[in-house]
Amino acid sequence: MTLLDRTEAAPANPARLILILSLAPTVGLGIGRFAYSLLLPDMRDSLSWTYSAAGFMNTINAAGYLAGALITSKLVQRYGLSAIVRVGTLACVLSLALCAASGNFVLLSAARLIAGIGAALAFVAGGALATIIAQAQPARSAFLLSLFYAGPGIGILSSGLIAPFLLQAAGPGSWWIGWLVLAALAAAMTLPLLLAPLDSHATMSSETPASFRVRPVLIYLAGYFMFGAGYIAYMTFMIAYVRDAGGGAAAQSAFWCLIGCSAFVTPWVWRRVMALHRGGLSTTIILSVNAIGAALPLFGLSTAMLAISALVFGVSFFAVVASTTAFVRFNYSQAEWPGAIAAMTISFGIGQTLGPLVVGAITDAIGSLSSALAVSAATLAIGALLSAFQQPLRRA
Template sequence: MHAPDRAPSYAHPARLILILSLAATVGLGIGRFAYALVLPDMRETLGWSYSAAGFMNTINAVGYLVGALLASRLIQRVGWAAAIRGGTVACVVALATCALTGNFVALSLARLVLGLGAAAGFVAGGALAATIAQSRPERANFLLSLFYAGPGIGILSSGLIAPFTLQYFGSGSWWIVWWALTLLSVAMTIPLFLIRIESSVRFSEGGHGSFAILPVLIYLAGYFLFGAGYIAYMTFMIAYVRDGGGGAMAQAAFWGLIGLSAFVTPWAWRGVLALDRGGLATAIILGTNAAGAALPMLGHSPAWLAISAVVFGVAFFAVVGSTTAFVRFNYPPQVWPTAIAAMTISFGVGQTLGPIVVGAITDALGSLSYALNVSAALLALGAVAALCQRKVAGRANGE
């Protein structure tokens, strides 16, 4: 992706980026993650195994991976505005489909479309947000962090809606929750049509420079393990809270704490993200993520669950930022798109395999606690892998 010679001027950059973040709110915060809130009722009502329940997030991850890999071509073909708005509208339609049917195939296709739409909105919206942030260099990091708060807003808002809706309407009301989330998503999509979305940034047609996988293979393995580990926690944790006797208030509080954590992430990790020492920053954040995922093993008490949500959430939202920082520290700008694409593929494959594999383990062993054990172990292994990554010799700072 090549930036224009002179960064364009934006009158209200913070407002523009916050509105663009609504694409991530709908596609990821609601489209991907709110499924965990509805999963226990869907599984019981529709008679799913944990493997089937995990598959619904696996197929969503497949859609996201494919969408992310095709995003640059989509932006070239239809433009920034159509990619962001079209992807978000596709998510809204898919959410409505989830409310209309209990058919496994139809729901799988809806989850697939949710992944595709979320990728289009997130990748295009994030790239455009980065361009807008660059127009204010002195505030660029803060402005860009506003976009990445989008998923947190979706997690927080869905956590305030889904548990209480299920409590009010009772068992089998999962489809009503999907309607409520669809209406919320419609409201959040409208502002995207009320702003002018444009950019002179273009994705280049040719290669982006030299990128070799071997020097960063261990780092890619760590990011793969993060993808597999985090999604297992985010898929099954609400079911764990509910199985432990947590009612609507406990579920809403737990999910809300994860969402709120997104807003403190930029400040919590500012110093760590500045570490230019190979994979050290990612290792520290992933280790914290693993600790958060492991805490529920110590008990079902509200205190432990609350601490788990906060620790996991604060680290969870920072991992992507740490990989971006790693790429910026170790490669010249012309290689960034290729390097980030490699990271996306590694993460996407892990995110695709994680839910269905952990679901199968849970089915075989008969307890959700095993799912959390596996999740924490995968994240811890990812931290160890990242710690083994050294700086990429001869490539840092454009060398």
Template sequence: MRAPSPSYAHPARLILILSLAPTVGLGIGRFAYSLVLPDMRDSLAWSYSAAGFMNTINAAGYLVGALFASRVIQRFGLARSVRWSTLACVLSLALCAVSGNFVLLSFARVLAGLAAAVGFVGGGALAATIAQSRPERANFLLSLFYAGPGIGILSSGLVAPFVLQGFGAGSWWIVWWAMTLLAGLMTVPLLLAPFHADSIGGGIVRTEFSIMPVLIYLTAYFLFGAGYIAYMTFMIAYVRDGGGGAAAQSAFWSLIGVSAFVTPWVWRRVLALDRGGLATTIILGVNALGASLPIFGHSPILLAISALVFGVAFFAVVGSTTAFVRYNYPPKAWPTAIAAMTIAFGIGQTLGPIVVGAITDAVGSLSFALNVSAAMLALGAVLSAFQRKVKP
């Protein structure tokens, strides 16, 4: 194995800085929408289907970004792709603040999804490259990258509900400006980080990726994408419908984010399991359990446990897929393989929000739709158990 580069003297610090890309692109760019959704739906007279569409169009952008991520990385390199895509996510947040026009908001959500996918695929490949400089700690180091969205969820959860409460109904656009400022500040370290030249994309080539050996795994990841997004899109509305005010909404959302900080320690041994889809099965099963708890009511304790259990597994599911790629493919194939996983995930989360929104409009119950979400997560856990190691 090649000796570690001097740039990897502090790999944990570099990966934590790199995690700011999914912090901005996913933790804030995608998930903060759920915090603003109830006020936007009331102020702009949206149906649940229209509200779900905004996350569907975001996921569609994410899917397109995943499809072209390996080409973008090949052309511009890993580090530049991550940095420019994160700046594009900040721009998308600003666009959400300037108008309630449905078309403009849709464009902003598409841009956020497209840019987040490029940043996530590039960031995941770059994090895996940096983690390889410390093979004995690689899984732990890699899991630090996937804690990034939790930082965004936690920080937005501590800000958005209280901004809405302070400025009153119809202040959703002020929240988007607050999110823009928050994301902009988080992007600065990413722009200044000294990633080594060899990490920026040298040796990265597009490779052929065969779907059949991992079809079961891709299907499971598709179900995760479809199932988790419903929970993350509509749970704040569920908390509010149950009588939860700004403090309850902030606490619930922040608990999901806090879970990300313990993820690297909780799942370190599980992520080290080089046994096909077993690690994903275990983690996704716990994720499904967390998503199913709101079925039993609006109790604050029950919702808190749901947020913690869902959150601690949610971030690790994505990490388990990158660990799967790292165990089963050579380094030069990582961007292509991670992109393929992200595409399956992207298709699922594209369909999930609008389908769940339509179900909610049809039956008039968020609980029923959330049950469907939990069932998809459970099915994904079962399927991934049948995935075996990919033969070279």
């Protein structure tokens, strides 16, 4: 969340423009980051990767996202929001095509790094531009912004409908075809972004944000760090877990699509919970549900259990970021928002950078994906516990 400068007249159809903007996180996060999990089992088999190597691909992606998020503000001030949204999304499309080009570990790592940087540029700048557009209709601003943040769910849903069946039809070693098809899908989704009449001059404010103190929210930041580490481990390895348990293309697709569909009901499910408390209570409740969703497959791999896990995890996963935004809005003045959101982003970013690599190493050492799932659920539960100790802040 940043302070924004707005220099052009209100758009005639803000909902349509925000829906077009939502294609940025659809490509950058829903496809660019999360679709890797659908292709990971075939890549690991074909390229003889350890789970540590497989986890590293999401670690380098998360590191790129963190770096991109930290430089977006300066780039936007120089080039404008719409230019950065488009460049970031195009970088994600390029990275998807690069993933199809070779099985070389270094090249794939570079492609995943580019995807992370591009996704951050597109998501942060896109969210800022969506905020400007939503201000044209203050009474509907919350609804309009929810359209933008549904983007990752659309990407998860669309890739889940395509990748598992494509891999099944093409056979073992066809992971590169999956990347190529996803790159084509992402390119098609990027076209409306390139053609839409987005505000070309809107930028982030150059005002100096108020100072931010870490100590009063240190435990909350620690909880958010644990969420970053825990959720990405589940999202990285869960499709491999489903496959190893005997789930074919239909089971993998259904599981992934249920997570994607959860994004569309998240705002309605958690609206009252997010208004409960100015401290960490809302985040604690949502993270607790997230941990339960991650742990459910440990108690059985029936179709019903996997479906419930996907729904419970998905509907809470998409809400945690919203709960931290609500925490910042409740506890800080507007001048302090940039510093607070930056601290949250860094904490979360470090967590999701370390999570896949650490969990992959643990899985290699123990020899079972169940351990990855257990570590993921435990990490999320610790995050929920830590958040419970966060008290409301007194504004200066």
